[in-house]
Amino acid sequence: MQFVDIVLMAMLVVVSLLAMTFVLHCLTMVPYVPTPEKIIHQMLDFADLRGNENLYDLGAGDGRLLVLAKRKFPKTSVTGFEISPMIYLLGRIVLWRAGTDAKFRCANFFNQDLSDADCIYLYLMPEAMRLLAPKFDKELKPGTKVISYAFTFKDRKPTETKEVDWLSGKRKLWLYEWPARG
Numbered sequence: 001m002q003f004v005d006i007v008l009m010a011m012l013v014v015v016s017l018l019a020m021t022f023v024l025h026c027l028t029m030v031p032y033v034p035t036p037e038k039i040i041h042q043m044l045d046f047a048d049l050r051g052n053e054n055l056y057d058l059g060a061g062d063g064r065l066l067v068l069a070k071r072k073f074p075k076t077s078v079t080g081f082e083i084s085p086m087i088y089l090l091g092r093i094v095l096w097r098a099g100t101d102a103k104f105r106c107a108n109f110f111n112q113d114l115s116d117a118d119c120i121y122l123y124l125m126p127e128a129m130r131l132l133a134p135k136f137d138k139e140l141k142p143g144t145k146v147i148s149y150a151f152t153f154k155d156r157k158p159t160e161t162k163e164v165d166w167l168s169g170k171r172k173l174w175l176y177e178w179p180a181r182g
Contacts, residue, residue, distance in 0.1 A: 034061055035061075053076050055117070056114060059122070063091030066078050126151050148173070
C-alpha cells in the first residue's frame with residue numbers, strides 16, 4: 001500500500017467519524033457545545049457539595065467538568081457519559097492529560113442507572129430535559145441535586161437559580177432537588 005493510499009484511507013476514516021458525530025448529535029438532541037470553564041467552576045460551587053458524593057455529568061463532552069470536579073473534590077466519585085465517539089475520544093485525552101481517575105463512558109445516558117447519584121450536571125437541550133424528567137422521577141433518590149446550565153425542566157420548580165455571565169449577557173444555572181415537582 002502506498003503512502004497516498006494510507007493518507008486517503010485515514011482521511012476517509014476521519015470524515016466518516018465526523019459525519020457519524022454530526023448524525024449522533026442531531027438524533028440525540030445533545031449537540032457538542034462546551035461549557036465555559038468559568039461557568040463550570042460556578043456550577044461546582046452552586047451544588048454546595050461536601051466532597052464525598054457520586055457526581056454524574058450527562059453529555060460530558062470533552063470531560064472538563066469531570067477533571068475540575070475531581071480536582072476540587074478528590075474523594076468524590078465522578079462519572080461522565082458522552083454518546084459521540086469523536087467527542088468521547090477528545091474527553092479521554094483531556095482526562096489522560098489531567099491524570100484524573102474520573103470515570104468516562106461512551107454511552108447513552110438515557111440507558112444508564114443513575115439511582116446512586118447525589119448530584120447530576122446538565123447542559124442539554126430542552127427536549128432532552130423533557131425526556132429526562134420521568135427517568136429522574138423513577139430513579140433518583142430524594143434530595144438528589146440536579147444542576148442545569150441554561151435550560152430548565154418545564155413544569156418543575158427549581159430550588160434555586162443563579163445568574164452567570166455569558167458572552168455579553170447573562171444565563172442562568174438552575175438547581176433542582178429531586179423529586180422536583182411543579
